[in-house]
Amino acid sequence: MRVKYTISVIFIVALVIIEKENNIISKVSNKLSPKLTPLMLPGEPVSASQGHDGSAVSIITHTDIPPYGHTKRCVENFTESFTERSSPASTAGGRKHILLLATTRTGSSFVGEFFNQQGSNMFYLFEPLWHVERMLTVETGGTNATVAGPAYRDVLRQLFLCDFSLLESFIEPPPREHITTSLFRRESSQSLCEDPVCTPFVKKVFERYHCRTRRCGPLNLTLASRSCMQKQHRTIKSVRVRQLETLRPLAEDPRLNMKFIQLVRDPRAVLASRMVAFSGKYENWKRWAADGDVPVDDDEVRKLKGNCDNIRMSAEIGLRQPPWLRGRYMLVRYEDIARFPMSKAADMYSFTGIQFTTQVEEWILKNTRASREASGVYSTQKNSSEQVEKWRFTIPFKLVQLVEKVCGPTMTLFGYRFAENQEMLTDKSISLIEEKTFL
Known part of the structure; x- marks a missing residue:
């Protein structure tokens, strides 16, 4: 009798969850099918x-x-030229559609400027x-x-x-x-x-x-x-797409000539940066950093693991180069861009098939040698090489250990070395970045 009661309860809960999910999908479906007001030329x-x-x-x-x-x-x-909207990309004058994928505090605003500064095309x-x-x-x-x-x-x-x-x-x-x-x-x-x-x-x-x-x-x-x-070309930057797989219909749309650039960063550096930029949302982390024990089963820790897993799974799909992504995906580490901004920007332009202009070069030169006063947490003007190592001196070793524990597979895939102890963490002569090429 108890077993039957338990099964009934589980069944009812499942129905409630399904109904709630359907209600959410219904609301969004209404958004995705808006009633548009026709606009006509005079x-x-x-x-x-x-x-x-x-x-x-x-x-x-x-x-x-x-x-x-x-x-x-x-x-x-x-x-408006609606002919262009319905034409395959191959007939649209070599137009490229570029999506820069990232998560917050990975330098995506900075990298986005590589394309924003391209100019009139x-x-x-x-x-x-x-x-x-x-x-x-x-x-x-x-x-x-x-x-x-x-x-x-x-x-x-x-x-x-x-x-x-x-x-x-x-x-x-x-x-x-x-x-x-x-x-x-x-x-x-x-x-x-x-x-x-x-x-x-x-x-x-x-x-x-x-x-x-x-x-x-x-x-x-x-x-x-x-x-x-x-x-001629179009670029969008977003830190909100969780899984590359969900964008497959864009890659297969004949009207688009999609190129995906995924920007990643050492998750230890990301955490250190978010604790400063989003201070109010990281109160637990700041408390653990100060004097508390770090609970491995906390919701915040699970969220960190989920983010790392999503980034890794998307990168694994991209690096495998399935037919729908072949020639369309590029993985770039923030650390490589910060150390070699000009060459990495040139690599990204080569990948997209767009000319790397002197206008972009000039912007990079100006904005990778910025003064300390211009380098706020949201600024795109930074002495970029300094940013690579900065996190190692702002985050306690126990938080570093936690990130390495829950994000280990992601760090390994992207070539980030583990810090074995506090001394290794703060020793600038020891690099925590493996030299690695992503094809």
Whole structure:
């Protein structure tokens, strides 16, 4: 009788979990199938054109000109090329679509600038999936991997095709007539702060993320789409994709010519950096570092292990070069970039098949020899070679041991040597980085 009761309880719990998962998926499905307002060019009949995926295509109308001082000329000069959206990448003039994959505190903002600084032929977006993660976290109480993976993939696909409509459904507050004042870190994308996307500045309109080098009005996503289509190449940086496997449909999409660059860093250095940058979220780690015993079964430790495992599994898939990834995947260590920024940047450009310009070279030279004052925790201006060893003197040995225990297989794969004792950890003459080549 007790066995039957136990089985019944397990069955009921399973049904509850499945129902909850279905509810979450249903909510996100609604986001991924937004009801779009058709936008038409002035003078054209009001009808919804069909895009590459069968959804309504966005074209701007005369009545959609927003009250932010955007000129009629900006709208009338807008002409979308939907032929390009539905054409295979092979006919799109050698266009490359590059996704820079990383986790937080791995130097991804710095590396992203290698592509952001490319100039007029590169459309670069900085962490657009921030909005997706934020919305999913608010609606579901946490980032559910089953739901987040497909959502991230679908938003990325549309962005690489210069379609911002799906991303709009995740932005809060919702864009008004395809105009937003809240796109995360807009200022980190040169493409979103240059003409014609940079529209006249509007007084008394608060923008959370405004362009740094010039004053621009709220971001017109229709103009951003037009700019994107005019660029030869497109790059997106993201620290939110957990598994490379979820992006397989992008690699197999004939409209895209995908290149994946996975950036990794010594997990001991990542932890040390996060304890400083995200201090409030690492109170347990700071307590353990000060005077407490480190519990190996704590949720924070399990989270660390899960992150390391995800990074390793993605890298193992990439390094195996399955048919869908052949010639599309590159693994780069932050430590190698920090020590040899120019040569590693050249390697990445060679991998993507894009010309390595003098503009990028000049930026690297300037920003890898930065002064101490310019090297804050979020700065892309750093004396990069100093960053490689800095963590070894800021984190206690007992935390190093814990990271090595739960992230050992990941460290071994990427060529990070274990510190056998405190003396070895802080001895600069001993390198903890193996010279390793990733094909």
